[in-house]
Amino acid sequence: MPSNVDALWAYAQKMPDVCEESCRAKISRAYYALFHEAKVFHDQLTSPGFLPAKPGGLHKKIIHQLCNPTVTDEGLQTKSRGAGTKLGLARELRDLADYELGQPVAKSDVTNCLGFVRRGLQDLRTPVKSSAA
Amino acid sequence: MPVVQLRPATIEEDLSRDVSTLLDETCRYREYTDPEIARLMWRADKLQNADAAASMRIKTVLEVCRGDFEQAMYWVRNAKHLNYNVYLNALCSALINFGKFSESQAPFDELMDPTKDGAMHLHLGVPNGAFRRYLRWLNKGQEDMKMDIRPANEQQIRDVVSIMETNGDSDEDIGRVMDIAGDILREHKLVFMGNAPRLNPVLDPVDGGHPYFGMHIVVGTSSEEAFDMTCDYAERLAASRVKIPMSVVLSFKAGAVNAE
Numbered sequence: 160m161p162s163n164v165d166a167l168w169a170y171a172q173k174m175p176d177v178c179e180e181s182c183r184a185k186i187s188r189a190y191y192a193l194f195h196e197a198k199v200f201h202d203q204l205t206s207p208g209f210l211p212a213k214p215g216g217l218h219k220k221i222i223h224q225l226c227n228p229t230v231t232d233e234g235l236q237t238k239s240r241g242a243g244t245k246l247g248l249a250r251e252l253r254d255l256a257d258y259e260l261g262q263p264v265a266k267s268d269v270t271n272c273l274g275f276v277r278r279g280l281q282d283l284r285t286p287v288k289s290s291a292a
Numbered sequence: 293m294p295v296v297q298l299r300p301a302t303i304e305e306d307l308s309r310d311v312s313t314l315l316d317e318t319c320r321y322r323e324y325t326d327p328e329i330a331r332l333m334w335r336a337d338k339l340q341n342a343d344a345a346a347s348m349r350i351k352t353v354l355e356v357c358r359g360d361f362e363q364a365m366y367w368v369r370n371a372k373h374l375n376y377n378v379y380l381n382a383l384c385s386a387l388i389n390f391g392k393f394s395e396s397q398a399p400f401d402e403l404m405d406p407t408k409d410g411a412m413h414l415h416l417g418v419p420n421g422a423f424r425r426y427l428r429w430l431n432k433g434q435e436d437m438k439m440d441i442r443p444a445n446e447q448q449i450r451d452v453v454s455i456m457e458t459n460g461d462s463d464e465d466i467g468r469v470m471d472i473a474g475d476i477l478r479e480h481k482l483v484f485m486g487n488a489p490r491l492n493p494v495l496d497p498v499d500g501g502h503p504y505f506g507m508h509i510v511v512g513t514s515s516e517e518a519f520d521m522t523c524d525y526a527e528r529l530a531a532s533r534v535k536i537p538m539s540v541v542l543s544f545k546a547g548a549v550n551a552e
Contacts, residue, residue: 211538212460216500223502226536241530248526250499251492251506251541258498267515271522271543278523 164199168192168280172273182264183256186272190253193276194218197225197242200283204230208239222247234287245279304346307335311353319512321359321481329354345375349382356389359481364390377403384416391474391484393420394467404429414443419489421466421507421540427453451493452539455503461537468534473509473542475528476521482511490545502538508545518546 171188175181198221201208208224225243228236252272256264311332322329332354340347348371355364364386372379380403387396400422403413414433417426426449433439443449456466477484492506511518521544529536 211502213458215502218497218499218501223538226538237530240536241527244526244529244536245523247504247541248522248543250501251494251504251543254494254497254499267546270515271519274519274523275526278526 164192164196164280167195168276171276176266176269179264182266182269185269186252186256186264189273189276190249193242193246193249193279194221196280196283197221197246200242201225201239204228204235204239206230218250222250232287238282238287241282242279245275245282249275249279303335303339304343304350307332307339307350308346310335311350314357315353315483318357318483321483322357324358324360326358329357345371345378348374349378352382352386356386356483359478359483361390361478381413384413384420388416388419389484391471391477393470393474394464395471396420397422397425397463397467401425414441418445418449418491419484421470422463423449423452423456423466424463445491448491448493451495452491452505455493455495455505456537456539458503459538461539465535465537466540469529469537469540469542470507472528472532472534473525473544476524476544477509477511480511480513480517480521482513484509504539504541507540507542509542510547511544513544513546515546518544 167188171185171192174185174188176185198217201221201224206229208229209227211219211223222243225239225246228239230236230239249272252268252275255262255268256272314328314332333351336347336350336354339350348367351367352364352371355361355367368379368383368386371382380399384396384399384403387393387399396416397420400413400416400420403416404425414426414429417423417429430441430443430446430449433441456462474484490506490508490510492508493503494505495503497503511521513521522542525542525544
């Protein structure tokens with residue numbers, strides 16, 4: 160059955176954070192909600208952001224492209240850069256949750272990650288006032 | 293048998309220690325009329341006859357605690373004609389404490405001149421984001437000058453510089469985004485302490501993403517305020533036209549400011 164950003168985000172929010180593993184899972188799901196929303200936003204731009212000089216995975220490309228927009232509209236530029244920055248903040252916590260098993264994940268990491276994702280989703284869903292850069 | 297050098301404690305040493313303690317205990321700017329600052333200012337005035345440059349340096353630190361940038365720079369300028377090294381040190385430290393990171397990188401570079409105090413001030417290159425300069429001077433000291441300098445965070449800084457080189461980011465790029473964080477610190481009346489921000493280098497991300505390092509600026513606030521400051525930083529960075537360096541993910545973290 161297919162899923163979507165809203166379903167991922169709702170699931171991330173309602174997941175319990177009762178143990179280390181559930182905290183890690185909560186961070187991971189929340190990150191992916193913002194990742195997919197940001198990707199949809201970027202795909203809809205009239206011109207894609209600059210690609211990184213060295214090739215890499217989708218995570219590398221999307222953050223780099225969002226942080227380096229080529230659209231001329233100032234509002235869209237700001238929105239793109241903001242999404243890239245918040246995705247980067249969530250990504251650091253997601254890397255900790257998914258790959259750094261030797262390091263503990265604190266409740267504050269969960270709160271912060273969900274906070275960055277909430278703000279990121281809000282920003283991406285707020286219409287921009289268009290103006291040429 | 294160890295050689296023991298006995299020498300009397302100086303007024304400056306006593307005063308510097310007390311001022312350092314005050315700075316360590318200062319998370320937010322203190323009131324201008326703070327009695328502890330007034331007492332230390334009075335002692336710094338007395339020191340002026342014996343060591344005017346040291347007196348200016350100490351007064352600069354006290355203005356940092358008050359959050360008075362203009363007055364701090366006044367004492368820094370006074371020190372310039374008395375002792376150039378003291379001036380550079382006071383200028384670099386004060387700019388860092390006030391969150392004017394990129395501006396502090398030039399005096400740091402000058403301060404590191406090996407014909408002057410050099411390596412004594414190496415630690416100032418971490419809190420202002422001058423990682424490449426830090427490593428250049430460290431290598432120069434270790435290789436060219438055969439100095440036995442082994443900072444505890446050496447490998448971490450080498451990793452950070454390697455990440456910056458991979459992403460093509462300069463010290464200035466890092467300094468400029470740190471300046472946005474510095475603006476926020478000043479608006480919240482928070483002192484950026486001399487303690488280096490906590491660094492979390494991720495050299496080879498498993499997700500195939502670009503390498504980066506987390507830079508956590510520890511502030512003596514609640515977690516909620518630290519989170520709001522991070523979001524504020526992200527929004528200001530987005531609205532600015534400053535290059536977003538791929539190397540750094542900067543955030544504020546609530547905690548004990550002076551914990552190592």
